[in-house]
Amino acid sequence: MSDSSTTTVRAIFETREAANLAVEHLVQKHGIPRPDIFVQSANDENSAGSVPSGGDVSSSGDVRTDAPIMGDIEVSVDIAADRLAAVQRSMGDLGAMRVSGL
Known part of the structure; x- marks a missing residue:
């Protein structure tokens, strides 16, 4: 009998880019519906991550401030x-x- 709990x-994740990739992986590889996946800052501050990447860096290499x-x-x-x-x-x-599992 399988565990149904x-x-x-x-x-x-350090970057929003990595978190977004994880969401896509959960949806596409594991078949988890996107509305069942939650993404948020890991602390009390509004944040796009702890390291600039992807959309946080302009084409000239400057880090966006917004x-x-x-x-x-x-x-x-x-x-x-x-x-x-x-x-x-x-x-x-x-x-x-x-990564933790509760």
Whole structure:
């Protein structure tokens, strides 16, 4: 008999770009509906990440100032407990600094 309980996976990323890639991976590889995935600042500050990347850097290489670089980005999702290891591994492979399952 399979485990039908759910658990929450939280993964912390340095950039919004990496967090967005993780969301796409959860949707496309793991079949998780996009509305079930949550992205937010990992701290109390509004933030686009802790390292500039992607849209945070202009074509000339200058860091934009309209998107605060004040902390990490958290991606969280509730999944079936029997999928925990696969989802945690995927988040780690995509560059998550920390991955937890509750």
